[in-house]
Amino acid sequence: KNEVEQSPQNLTAQEGEFITINCSYSVGISALHWLQQHPGGGIVSLFMLSSGKKKHGRLIATINIQEKHSSLHITASHPRDSAVYICAVSLGGATNKLIFGTGTLLAVQP
Amino acid sequence: GAGVSQTPSNKVTEKGKYVELRCDPISGHTALYWYRQSLGQGPEFLIYFQGTGAADDSGLPNDRFFAVRPEGSVSTLKIQRTERGDSAVYLCASSSGLVTDTQYFGPGTRLTVL
Numbered sequence: 001k002n003e004v005e006q007s008p009q010n011l012t013a014q015e016g017e018f019i020t021i022n023c024s025y026s027v028g029i030s031a032l033h034w035l036q037q038h039p040g041g042g043i044v045s046l047f048m049l050s051s052g053k054k055k056h057g058r059l060i061a062t063i064n065i066q067e068k069h070s071s072l073h074i075t076a077s078h079p080r081d082s083a084v085y086i087c088a089v090s091l092g093g094a095t096n097k098l099i100f101g102t103g104t105l106l107a108v109q110p
Numbered sequence: 111g112a113g114v115s116q117t118p119s120n121k122v123t124e125k126g127k128y129v130e131l132r133c134d135p136i137s138g139h140t141a142l143y144w145y146r147q148s149l150g151q152g153p154e155f156l157i158y159f160q161g162t163g164a165a166d167d168s169g170l171p172n173d174r175f176f177a178v179r180p181e182g183s184v185s186t187l188k189i190q191r192t193e194r195g196d197s198a199v200y201l202c203a204s205s206s207g208l209v210t211d212t213q214y215f216g217p218g219t220r221l222t223v224l
Binding site: 042043044045048086097098099 | 114141143145150151152153154155158160165166169201203205212213214215216217218
């Protein structure tokens with residue numbers, strides 16, 4: 001079993017729809033990250049959070065530490081939101097390396 | 111300012127050859143990470159540098175993989191006797207070194223071993 005699980009693996013939405021991507025983890029963490037990866041492109045950090053909720057534009061990320069669960073929401077989705085969204089956790093400690101989920105491929109159709 | 115850069119962007123090599131992949135982190139970042147991303151998978155940790163030293167190399171898959179960062183800035187990932195299973199995108203990330211800091215990723219090097 002992977003330490004970081006994401007669902008769904010693939011998601012197709014119509015422009016304007018509200019989107020939710022879920023992430024569950026099984027290890028103790030110092031922070032959870034949501035990242036975006038466009039085809040052929042690098043990875044961009046969207047959020048890093050250790051509690052509560054963060055909002056940036058149309059993106060909202062929440063985390064429930066007790067349930068070891070996080071969600072990424074996209075409001076009023078747009079075709080330019082099409083990308084792979086990756087959940088990752090940092091274990092803290094001296095290394096702070098990231099453990100990644102397998103990603104959610106989102107396609108927003110016009 | 112300039113982000114993390116990686117060269118080459120693509121590398122095609124034959125099985126058994128030696129390759130070097132380069133990472134230029136953001137200026138002033140003391141922490142540098144190498145990750146490997148196979149097709150359809152999330153990245154996997156390979157090695158972490160704090161300054162010049164490899165503080166955690168627990169993700170290197172075997173002794174064919176080695177990485178250096180001699181002056182605490184540029185890092186080189188070296189793969190000896192490449193195998194087809196080494197084909198992947200190799201990602202580099204850097205951060206300020208603080209545990210709470212975001213990691214900034216480079217565009218990756220796509221390695222194909224024929």
